Amino acid sequence: MKASLQAKMGQSMTLTPQLLQSIRLLQVTSLQLEQELHQILERNPLLEQEADEEEPVSAGDGDDAALEAAAWDELPEPMFLSGGSHAGDPDNDATARIAAGESSDPRQRLLQQLQLRCNARELAMAAWWLDCCDDRGYLEGDPFDLARHGAMQLADELPDADATALLAARQRLLLEGDWPGMAAADPRECLLAQLRTLSASDARALALRIVGEQLETLARHELPALARQLDASPAEVATAVALVLSLQPHPVEQPPEPEPAFIVPDVIAWRGGGGWQVRLNTRSAPRLRLCAHAEQASGHAGMRGLLDEARWLLRSLGIRNETLLKTARVLVTRQRAFLEQGEEAIAPLTLKEVAEEIGVHESTISRITTGKYIQTPRGTLELKRLFAVRLEGAEVSGAAIKAMVRRLIEDEPAHAPLADEVIAAMLARQGIRVARRTVAKYREQLCIAPARMRRRERGPAPMARLG
Template sequence: MKASLQAKMGQSMTLTPQLLQSIRLLQVTSLQLEQELQQVLERNPLLEQETEEDESAPPSDADTAAQETAAWDELPEPMFLSGGGHAGDAEDDATARIAAGESSDPRQRLLQQLQLRCDARELAMAAYWLDRCDDRGYLEEEPQALARQGAAQLADALPDATCETLLDARQRLLLDGEWPGMAAADPGECLLAQLRALPAGDARALALRIVGEHLDLLASHDHAALAARLKSSPDAVAAAVALILSLQPHPVEQPPEPETAAIVPDVITWRAADGWQVRLSARSAPRLRLCAYAEQASGHEGMRGLLEEARWLLRSLGIRNETLLKTARVLVTRQQAFLERGEEAIAPLTLKEVAEEIGVHESTVSRITTGKYIQTPRGTLELKRLFAVRLEGAEVSGTAIKAMVRRLIEDEPAHAPLGDEVIAAMLARQGIRVARRTVAKYREQLSIAPARLRRRERNPRTRGASRTRRCGWAERVAQGRTKQGRT
């Protein structure tokens, strides 16, 4: 191979921490912004929050700097706001590749924990087993087959990695104190591993026998048969069953359901005598300013960095607020019919159209409308709700047609439900030509049954005939174990 030197010219862009902060502030919600600014106020003594008394006072030089809103042509080209470089793809979002503090993959987090107490050989075998687990933590194939494949695959890197050593590594992973049941072959093995990790006791001993020998009786909730088979008292069986039901059905614990948070509107719009008015809510546009002694502190070397940080934050907040207000005004102006008459009047509107009207990149509009809400006379709506895709071949949006389909079905005669073809014909008489399959697609998205099933549901003789019994937790465990045994 011959070494050579080659000169190459190209353009690239470096995303500094300050520029990344400007992009990130575009997409944070009002609650996130409030928490972040509170942390900044605690960290930077040159910033302070304005009070209601301060707002009535004449603006000072520090207030002027705080209220300065940067023009978008002073920043890099709109390509920057999409995260792309001049030599790259404009649709590629570089900010999406910023590393998070911790991996969301539980297998990667477990490997990081194992690094603290395992050598390189044990870690490599543990990584092999974790790579063969699904998102729930179960092995995707039979352990013996995977052990044979692993011995052949790791022969070069680990010459002493045999089927037996790999199976021993899986057993240690299975009984790991922090993640018991990981790399289990079936739900029964997962439950046994979790039980073995618990302190010894009569209930634990009986639970081990139930899971290992009588999981079918547990799934059928036949406690009397369990007591007879185990020759134990009903109270002891009940305590063992309660212990089993307290375990995790999967090795990887599912994340808890997020708590329902109150929606705080970022923008408020109302109809006044001279038209629709739009303004930012107080929590969406917090008012910060530089302290009175900030300029004097600029001569101090230790304060110079804090002053630069404060000025850039105020500038970034100005960009965020101005962009949010401009975007909301365009959305309200273009969707006045929707705000006045409802979903059937929503007009086709895309991110690109709004971006061209306010003079920013399309990805900037996407960021500033993500997770933001607007308070309207029709309720508090997500800003994304005001966008609608134009249906091909029609002058109205798909959202409007979907609302029309819902209204027609709600108003249909109870004894003669409307079919998809009939609904398409009724829309055509209104000048909206859509195919039958389009009506069927919107009907399915609205979770509305076909006409023949709606007629059957309204018949009292057949009502409730299609109800099915839901399986409980124990039934699902037993079904998973039976399926594993068949394979």
């Protein structure tokens, strides 16, 4: 075999530890940043904390770091960030250490996963079943009754989605989804679905019998009784029970984390000087600077690395603060009507629109707004709250329409509750054309009962609620 040399051109980028730090600092919360900076202060003697001031934080002299970090924004696909060539091993992705900042809504996380392998029809039916589930992933009703109701509700959108097709879609969600047992009717069905996804074995076969036939005995921890009723040895029962106990008690893989006991706003917005003013909350994290003797210490070989680390950290903090401030200013400017008038005035706004206005990549805006809060006269809000999806065929956001639906129902006559189609017609007269099923979806998300139930249950309260 004849050896030869070939020249190839390729695009690659090596993520240095410093650049990874810059990217990570974009997405840490105020409390995380404060803890990390205190640890760095203890570790690096060339840094010191500035006195607290109520002045806006600027990026300082972070131009060099900004130029290097800007390369991150220009890379649309994680494949380029593997630390090697474009054809590098995707399993060796250097960005895997960076949290993606997923939605806390399990329904949204699961739908994003299903988009990879489901067509639009299958996805719509799966979304309908997920809407029928509680926070744990269990159905809120009998599957057959829900399927019949769903076939009627989806008749306009999916004419061929009858009750049989919907039940088949639930079965796929139950057994073939990323979270086995999702949309289960009860814990027994959830556990059986998880067991059926495991490899065949004697322990699995016995576990299926235990869950299917003797779940009450298992709940009482009566293992000798299980062995007698199943005609199995105590050791076999113990192995099967251990397999059952290793399963998820409910379909949702990771329940939402509890809300923090308190929130430290990252940004403060207020009206003043003839308009809206925005500044960073400098009390949410310590402000650092180089010590007076830092430059003299650079002559020490052991201190040179600490000085480089300190300089890069200050530049990274400058990039973070400048990006956060610019993003907050755009959000406040674009959502001024919402801040002044309320929910019904929230405008459609996407990550991409903000990114284009600031001149960064969409992923940067996603990271800098995740877990960050802004203090406003309307209350302390998560920055993500200021984004809103434009409803198809309308010039307003879905969040604004939901607020309008709430107001119309709150103001409806007590003796004549408004049906969904009436609300849709009232919105159409305001130039907002939405389907009746869209109104029904928003009403259900607001936990408001249908008109016929509100008429029966109407009392002193402004509106009846489900649950």
